Amino acid sequence: MKNSLNSLSEQELSALISKAQGLFESGLCCPLECGGSFPRPCGAVESGIKAASFSVHEGEEPPVSGWNGAGNIFFSGCSAKCVFCQNWPISHENNGRVYSIEEFGENVVKLLKKKVHNINLVTSDHYLARILESFRNIRNELTVPVVYNCNGAHTKELFEIILEISDIFLFDVKYADDVPSIEFSNIKEYVRYNTACLDRLLERNIPWVENDLGILQKGLIIRHLVLPGYVENSVKVIEKLKKYKDNGLNFKLSLMSQYFPAYKAHDHPSINRKLTKEEYSQVTSLVEKYDIDGWIQDLEE
Numbered sequence: 001m002k003n004s005l006n007s008l009s010e011q012e013l014s015a016l017i018s019k020a021q022g023l024f025e026s027g028l029c030c031p032l033e034c035g036g037s038f039p040r041p042c043g044a045v046e047s048g049i050k051a052a053s054f055s056v057h058e059g060e061e062p063p064v065s066g067w068n069g070a071g072n073i074f075f076s077g078c079s080a081k082c083v084f085c086q087n088w089p090i091s092h093e094n095n096g097r098v099y100s101i102e103e104f105g106e107n108v109v110k111l112l113k114k115k116v117h118n119i120n121l122v123t124s125d126h127y128l129a130r131i132l133e134s135f136r137n138i139r140n141e142l143t144v145p146v147v148y149n150c151n152g153a154h155t156k157e158l159f160e161i162i163l164e165i166s167d168i169f170l171f172d173v174k175y176a177d178d179v180p181s182i183e184f185s186n187i188k189e190y191v192r193y194n195t196a197c198l199d200r201l202l203e204r205n206i207p208w209v210e211n212d213l214g215i216l217q218k219g220l221i222i223r224h225l226v227l228p229g230y231v232e233n234s235v236k237v238i239e240k241l242k243k244y245k246d247n248g249l250n251f252k253l254s255l256m257s258q259y260f261p262a263y264k265a266h267d268h269p270s271i272n273r274k275l276t277k278e279e280y281s282q283v284t285s286l287v288e289k290y291d292i293d294g295w296i297q298d299l300e301e
Contacts, residue, residue, distance in 0.1 A: 001209070001217055003145050004167050005135060013136055016161050020129035029158050030079040030125050031187045041186065043077020043094040044126035049134070050076040052089075052096035054107045056114055061254050061295055063216035064118065064147065064168065071116030071144070073108070075124045080151045081186045082174075084227070084271055088263035091123065105134040109141055117215050118168065120147040125158060132165060145217050153193035156200075163204055169220045170254075171201070176236035180227070184268070202249045220251040221294070225259055226283050229270040234283045242290045253294035255287055275299060 005013070023029040024044070027036035034041050043050070056069035064070050074087070076096035089095045099107065108119060119142065124131055135142055145167035152172035154162065173194060175181045181190035201220060209218040222241060226234045241253065257280050261272045280299045287296060 001211075003143065005142065005146055005165050006139055008164065010136075012164075013132065016164060017129055017132045017136070020132060020158065020161050023155070023158055024126070024129050028155060029128070031153050031155060031189065031193045032079050033155075040077075040126065041081075042079045042126045043091075045098055048098040048100050049104045049127045049130050050094070050096045050098045051104070051107075052076050054111050056111070056116055057120065060120065060170070061221055061252075063210055063214055063219075064120070064170070064221070066117045066213075066215045068115045068117055070118050070120040070147065071108075071111040071114070072120045072122055072149075073111075073124070074122045075127055077126060078123050078151070079125060079187060080153065080174075080190075083184050083268060084259070084262055084265035086258075086260070086262045092263065101130060101134045102137070104131070105138045108134070109138055112141055112144065116144065118145040118147045120149050120170070122149040123151065124148070125150070125154060128158065128161065135165075151187075152197060153187045153190050154197055155193070156196060159197050159200060163200065167218045168216055169201070169206065170223060171197070171220060172223050172225075173198070173237050173241065174225065175233055176240050177233050180230055180233055184271070198244060198249075201251075202244060202247060205248065205250055208250055208252070220249075221254050222251050223254045223256060225256045226275055226280055227259055227271055228273050228275045228279060231279045231282050235286060238283060238286045238290065238292070241292060245290070245292060251294075253287065253292045255283065255294070255296045257297045257299040 027034040052074040055072050057072035058065045058069045060070045076094045078091035085091045147168040148166040149170040182188050206220050265271050
């Protein structure tokens with residue numbers, strides 16, 4: 001099976017790169033709509049691609065990591081910049097190094113030689129045009145699925161490009177209410193952008209395809225991290241996903257309990273603690289009640 005990238009003609013890929021570059025230059029590549037001036041609030045650099053690591057990752061969902069691991073690329077910077085981010089040195093402090101288009105491609109090829117099951121782009125909106133330019137140079141070697149691992153809030157224009165080049169989505173639904181998004185994230189209208197993306201995913205309705213060995217080739221995994229003190233938000237998220245399920249959206253849910261107070265979460269009394277068993281069970285019970293397929297992370301107390 002061809003991945004989505006290699007199903008595109010050279011002309012189609014060039015058009016997507018040009019479109020993504022235009023969005024970046026005008027500062028319309030994420031909901032912050034910064035206007036294109038530097039320094040960018042997301043942390044994007046003026047030239048090259050800034051990344052923190054290229055690594056074999058075994059901690060994604062089972063059909064994504066498999067036994068050889070996912071080929072994770074962690075990009076420096078982020079538009080959401082959640083105060084509780086567990087990767088805050090990368091997302092907030094912008095740790096990493098700048099790679100040229102050619103160097104970036106060379107590092108992707110090194111990952112591929114380690115037999116990873118996919119190339120997993122972690123928080124990559126602000127570099128999408130340059131990533132695709134690099135991918136164009138290594139198309140013959142890049143035959144595994146491309147995973148788009150994202151915060152779930154994107155502009156309509158960028159998301160259309162993402163849909164064309166991605167095979168697997170690790171798609172966050174963080175909030176179903178803008179109260180926590182205003183309090184904890186830079187994307188204040190997170191729910192509006194996230195819902196628009198979910199609606200588009202419903203229209204596209206990516207099939208769930210595994211190979212003969214159970215490794216995911218195409219599909220949508222929706223992730224939700226349960227926050228302490230905000231169980232009502234999580235309940236609303238599950239209720240929302242139930243409606244999408246009833247409307248025919250093909251997805252698996254990854255419900256996560258791994259929250260701990262990181263970075264600036266210590267400054268917010270409402271989330272300056274771990275999740276309790278009682279809180280988490282309210283959410284897991286609802287997932288089971290609605291028979292939403294996927295993975296429920298154990299709560300370690």
